[in-house]
Amino acid sequence: xxxxxxxxxxxxxxxxxxxxxxxxxxxxxxxxxxxxxxxxxxxxxxxxxxxxxxxxxxxxxxxxxxxxxxxxxxxxxxxxxxxxxxxxxxxxxxxxxxxxxxxxxxxxxxxxxxxxxxxxxxxxxxxxxxxxxxxxxxxxxxxxxxxxxxxxxxxxxxxxxxxxxxxxxxxxxxxxxxxxxxxxxxxxxxxxxxxxxxxxxxxxxxxxxxxxxxxxxxx
Numbered sequence: 001x002x003x004x005x006x007x008x009x010x011x012x013x014x015x016x017x018x019x020x021x022x023x024x025x026x027x028x029x030x031x032x033x034x035x036x037x038x039x040x041x042x043x044x045x046x047x048x049x050x051x052x053x054x055x056x057x058x059x060x061x062x063x064x065x066x067x068x069x070x071x072x073x074x075x076x077x078x079x080x081x082x083x084x085x086x087x088x089x090x091x092x093x094x095x096x097x098x099x100x101x102x103x104x105x106x107x108x109x110x111x112x113x114x115x116x117x118x119x120x121x122x123x124x125x126x127x128x129x130x131x132x133x134x135x136x137x138x139x140x141x142x143x144x145x146x147x148x149x150x151x152x153x154x155x156x157x158x159x160x161x162x163x164x165x166x167x168x169x170x171x172x173x174x175x176x177x178x179x180x181x182x183x184x185x186x187x188x189x190x191x192x193x194x195x196x197x198x199x200x201x202x203x204x205x206x207x208x209x210x211x212x213x214x215x216x217x218x219x
Contacts, residue, residue: 045083052078059209060201099170103178106169110159110183117152120145126210159183 053075056065069076093101123145124131131142162168163179171178198205 045079045086048086049075049079049082052082059204060197097171100178100182103169103171104182106163106179107182107186110156110163110179111186113152113156113159114183114187117149117156120149120152 052061052065053068055061056063056067056078065075065078065081067077068074090101093104124142127137127141131138160180160183163177163183166172166175166177169177169179173181203209
């Protein structure tokens with residue numbers, strides 16, 4: 001259940017919960033949903049912050065993003081930056097249209113299928129020199145990731161087919177669904193940013209900061 005579904009649930013509980021469950025019970029239930037919404041918000045920020053931490057450590061972003069708070073042992077700068085950027089995007093989409101904001105939640109599924117599939121296909125390429133070292137390596141680093149990547153590619157293709165028509169989304173432009181526009185637009189923006197960073201972080205994009213020797217233990 002995403003944040004938008006949780007807001008809808010809260011409206012329903014507020015409207016009919018008192019008569020169905022009673023005053024105290026509905027308050028406990030609403031508190032549970034609010035806790036779930038807070039957890040969903042945290043799961044939006046935390047994984048992205050740790051990806052940013054990894055990118056900083058491997059030279060795909062400035063090294064300061066790899067700094068870890070000595071007391072909390074968390075990526076402080078990365079977490080703050082991701083939180084601020086997430087809040088800014090939420091505010092901008094809210095100002096543009098609530099329909100666009102709702103479509104952005106569905107567009108996340110398109111992006112997940114895309115980058116999970118890309119990661120799956122990248123795995124056997126990254127470990128290509130170690131695939132013949134053992135049967136385990138062949139399956140865990142080669143065959144299984146490729147199969148997973150094919151599933152994700154199929155999910156991505158199905159998502160594109162589903163969300164391309166205008167009727168599939170709350171918003172649309174020129175007969176194209178808003179979910180598809182947001183998903184495809186995010187991917188294109190990501191590619192543009194990657195190409196721009198390629199010149200600044202040459203060591204990462206040339207493979208100098210990544211090595212399979214650091215991951216050579218059996219999975």
